[in-house]
Amino acid sequence: MRKGIHPENYRMVAFKDMSNDEVFLTKSTANTKETLDVDGVEYPLIKLEISRTSHPFYTGKAKLVDTAGRIDKFKNKYKKFSK
Numbered sequence: 001m002r003k004g005i006h007p008e009n010y011r012m013v014a015f016k017d018m019s020n021d022e023v024f025l026t027k028s029t030a031n032t033k034e035t036l037d038v039d040g041v042e043y044p045l046i047k048l049e050i051s052r053t054s055h056p057f058y059t060g061k062a063k064l065v066d067t068a069g070r071i072d073k074f075k076n077k078y079k080k081f082s083k
Contacts, residue, residue, distance in 0.1 A: 013028040014043040024051070032045055
């Protein structure tokens, strides 16, 4: 391997899928201010909305999204302006 081509801050980082609380460790250079204790070792923490443990392509399960609730909330919020 050539020397001097890799970043200096390449280290183990904990990634946490917020939709199912699954945590996995991998190397990364991503900056973070939070940490997480995994098996007695403290790692920098990166929070994810979706990962391989929750994505429908990998799990084979589809998630139902409540779009009707969002539309109703929007209409109620702005109905005073439409009159």
